[in-house]
Amino acid sequence: MAQVRRIKLGSQGLEVSAQGLGCMGMSAFYGPPKPDSDMISLIHHAINSGVTLLDTSDYYGPYTNEILLGKALRDGLRDKVEVATKFGISVKDGKREIRGDPQYVRAACEASLKRLGVDSVDLYYQHRIDTKVPIEVTVGELKKLVEEGKIKYIGLSEASAATIRRAHAVHPITAVQLEWSLWSRDVEEDIIPTCRELGIGIVAYSPLGRGFLSSGPKLLDELTKEDFRKNQPRFQPENLEHNKTIFERVNEMAERKGCTPSQLALAWVHHQGNDVCPIPGTTKIENFNQNIGALSVKLTPEEKAKLESFASKDVVKGERYATGIPTYKQSDTPPLSSWKAT
Template structure:
């Protein structure tokens, strides 16, 4: 067992407390190549919980559905009450077509489906995974508020939502957490969304892909090991013409890590941890040794000078390529129509 003390933080201002680092479970079942062996993944989840990482992140779209089923199996036999369970709704793959939905009927059906697959009677943190720009955010949050009142959901979150959408949502029911991509190579959220959550509304930040989807773990050579079907192969930042430029960032981070006596991934993760005690990064992994390395990042202490050095080499223009390309919705296009326009 890892000796690192993971610790706890308060996420948002509504009462949710989670481990200071979470575990992203997506790659166990989807998007990063074929699903990994179920017994190994359950062993990893139990190892994480026993190590103090109790904040588990999934979504109904991972699989679809298979990642929630996996977590449901891992949380049997008294394990459920040891964890803070987060899942998401909003990306519908019914009939094989991808559709973003936030209408009340869908919200409720999605929640019931997740509860069943996870084998639980309440979801600790339920996120809207992507914002349905056809439905006023007040309508979607209104249905989530009913689910909270019915005891099916404890806390509400948003993912990839703009500052204005977050404000409108928060006015209907307090938002506990906003999930967004935040790392040394994705810093655009610092301009508007982070201050809105932190300074204005008291909303916690959950940083997904804090290791740049594995970039800070192994640098450009990661491309040689990606399996067929791994969607990172198609992301703009990982294309050869962009990777040739982006590898310089990895090399600089690696140089600082060597001086610090840690790995580049630990340094990149420590940078996210140092953003404040209202931030919880959720690195994903499928290997126990990588998990142990990730929680080791909590022991890496950075001085203000080291933080400034990292931020100077990881400025907004130091990375080439979009996060997703044009195929995936992000907070840039997440504003919804006014409530007055809604006709159920």
Template structure:
């Protein structure tokens, strides 16, 4: 089993395992929820292997993933982990709503603490940016929650470079969570350099391209009807053949390297810098074990160049979400002077 080293995330003192565990798929979005008992065994296995950075959100379920994590952390496990959760996205009448006003920030934090059954959240992210509320107003309330000891560190997810700068001026941001993989590289242009300039850690979600970088087109065949990946543009017939060809070249390289395609994809993310922590999700212990095997895969400058020639920026056909999802590209907020609390 690979040794999981510890890394500093950001500049405020948070240390996490160099690879985390995304917990979303245990409860939501990737098909039916998995049995709690099985997922608790998986979470304990991860912690015992040294993967102690757990990622959840109040929208996963909604709410059920936080409750699951709370159960898994009973019996002395809480002290062994760095726990990240998120607020800011909710379902209202079947629609996704983004909310970031100060009263909501506080109410969401209190509710997450209760569901997780803990006193303090290690890393609390704004999951998506509310474009109606100045980021300074949202951050002001998060800063109060830090001062009250309810959260230790503040993060943002899917935020633009300018939003990150404005937020960081109110209170230091410890981590920005964004989608980063060999398939999704648009954050490299502006957001990642901004994080590095400000000393902010980078948490890479979907580092396996939502399963495509580990399984190729096979992942599409095995999706249940309620798996939201079924509607993703990447996986639609008009894009699938092109994307499958990229995967096949990638898979050939993995075979030469003596690792799996998924391990090669994760190793690429790890080689982007010691300030980067990928958080692949899984619901199976054997897949988890494969994922931490990526920590043993060494890539030379020539290997990295070959990978980036196989999958340069914008090589993949299809948007990563489709038209309706909120991303960093629309995360600008009004000036604080416009805000009436």
């Protein structure tokens, strides 16, 4: 198995494995939750393989994914990993609300610490940006949590370049989590350059295009009825027919290189730079092992350019998310001067 190198994430001192493990699909959104015992075995296997950045959120379940990770980290494993979790999507009586007010930030953090069974979280992200609360107010509370030792580093997820700049001026942001893969490249225009200018690490979620770059259209046949990908625009018949060409081309190149399409797609993300950590999720040890193999796939500049030509912006059909799910495009917050603390 490939050796998992370590990278510096951001410029505040956090070091992580060059590839992380996204834990969401173990508990939520991608079909019914998987058995705890199997998922704990997978997490232990990941740690033993050198993958130490474990990514969760209080929203996954909600709450059950953090509890699962907490169980997996008992018996002395806490010090071997970097735990990343998120706050910001509140679920009450089945209704979802984005929140970034100080009271909520603190309560969410305390609750995550309990569920995870840890004294501090290594990387604490705002999962989605609350557009009612100035980002300075949210990050101001996160800064207090850093000073109290409850969190070590601050992250943002799905934040615009302007939001990132404003947040970073209050307290250094260590990482921005965003969707980045061969077929989701809109972040390259504005957000990636902003992160690099400010010395912020980049964590790429869904680096395999939610599984599409691993198995192509046949992925849809394997999804259970609860799987939220069934409603994603890119997986609808009118777009899928068009998008399958992207997978076919990636697959052809992978065959020529002697690797799998998912290894090739992941290797492309790794080749974006040493400040990028993809966090592919999986629920199967064999898929995990395959993902680790991406670390030893080398791409020439010509191969990288060719891969990019397969999935350029005008080639991919369909939005990343169905309407109603906020992304960085709707993440600007009001000016600090407008805030009246309640």
